Amino acid sequence: MFRSLIIIAISITLTNPAFAFVKLDGYFIAEKACEAYQSKNRQTNPGNIVVRPDMAYRMLGINKKGGDYFQVHVDDAPVTDSRWVSSSCGIHVVEADTLTSGADDDANDDVVIDQTGTESTDNLLTLSWQPAFCETRPGKKECRDLNDGHLPHTTRQLSIHGLWPQPKGNDYCGVPTAIRNLDNPDNWHRLPAPQIDTETADALEAAMPGFASFLHHHEWIKHGTCYFGEGGADEYYDDTLYLTALINDSAVGDLFFNNVGKEITGAEIRAAFDSSFGSGSGERVLIKCKSDSGRTLINEIWISLGGTISPESDLGDLMRAAESTGMGCKRGLVDPAGLQ
Incomplete structure (x- = not known):
């Protein structure tokens, strides 16, 4: 149940003109360009300020209960940054634990996120070795399932962490502040669900064990919105699944599968990429390790990619189009399932 961010439509029915200003929390998300007035009655607008579609503005209130003008905060507006905007110009995002009249429990799926931009051509694919991840997070649902033997496929292949548009810090594109503030592991289930079809969802649930903890919500909100x-x-x-399958079906996947419980080197991982995807591809792979009880565990591999990704993309070409990177961890254990 998503009860912290609720999209509500404020009724514009005028019932009693004597009602006074009503303070509101949360944010106003503009759905179209509208003037932001200093005075809604005289319709004065110093600076000719216009709210921008799909942008979030801090909500101050509404002119009266059931009123027809929101008062919102507009940064750097001249004379006053408290401006009046017609309620027909957007929607109200409320942060609360109780429903506001007219709200929909499942309205998180209707949150407006601006997706106007050019498709990312500088990306980082991050894949995890799930047993190593679960050594230090045994309480997570996907780790309980893995350690109880219910996710055997996670011990045979690399798992999806994410696909991250670069450079670092290029994240939360068009995401309202109220939603961004929810993005921590305890609240991932309250984030808007990514709009994916059933086939994609089923494949993702298998390839991304963190799906059970709503990792796919977080990855979409933080990184996917910038793709x-x-x-x-x-x-x-779909692009993330495509690339991950290519790697798991290659000599890289074989290297991990055939060496569970053994150490492998960063050089061996890079050589497996060269063997499968062409010379030079291994130079675009960074190996991440973690320490656990005196052991060095291979935790993730980060693959740099350049160019537009499609279902026909050649992974080797994408890798060689990216900048080379350091190896990172030089040697580590391919951790078996279960707490060691």
């Missing part, structure tokens, strides 16, 4: 593929979240995750 700007024409197909939105569905394209973002």
Whole structure:
């Protein structure tokens, strides 16, 4: 149940003109360009300020209960930054634990996120070795399932962490502040769900064990919103699944599968990429390790990619189009399932 961010439509029915200003919390998300007035009655607008579609503005209140003008905060507006905007110009995002009249429990799916931009051509694919991840997070649902033997496929292949448009810090594109503030692991289930079809969701649940903890919500909100593929979240995750399958079906996947419980080197991982995807591809792979009880565990591999990703993309070409990177961890254990 998503009860912290609720999209509500404020009724514009005028019932009693004697009602006074009503303070509101949360944010106003503009759905179209509208003037932001200093005085709604005289319709004065110093600076000719206009709210921008899909932008979030801090909500101050409404002119009266059931009124027809929101008062919102507009940064750097001259004379006053408290401006009046017609309620027909957007929607109200409320942060609360109780429902406001007219709200929809499941309205998180209707949150407006601006997806106007050019598709990312500088990306980082991050894949995890799930047993190593679960050594230090045994309480997470996906880790309880893995350690109880219910996710055997996670011990045979690399798992999806995410696909991150670069450079670092390029995240939360068009995401309202109220939603961004919810993005921590305890609240991932309350984030808007990515709009993906059933086939993609089923494949993602298998390839991304963190799906059980709503990792796919977080990855879409933080990183996917900056991918700007024409197909939105569905394209973002289909591209991620496509690349991950290529790696797991290659000599790289074989290297991990055949060495569970043994040490492998960063050089061996890079050589497996060269063998499968062409000379030079391994130089675009960074190996991440973690320490656990005196052991060095291979935790993730980060693959740098350049160019537009599509279902026909050659992974080797994408890798060689990216800048080379350091190796990172030089040697580590391919951790078996279960707490060691």
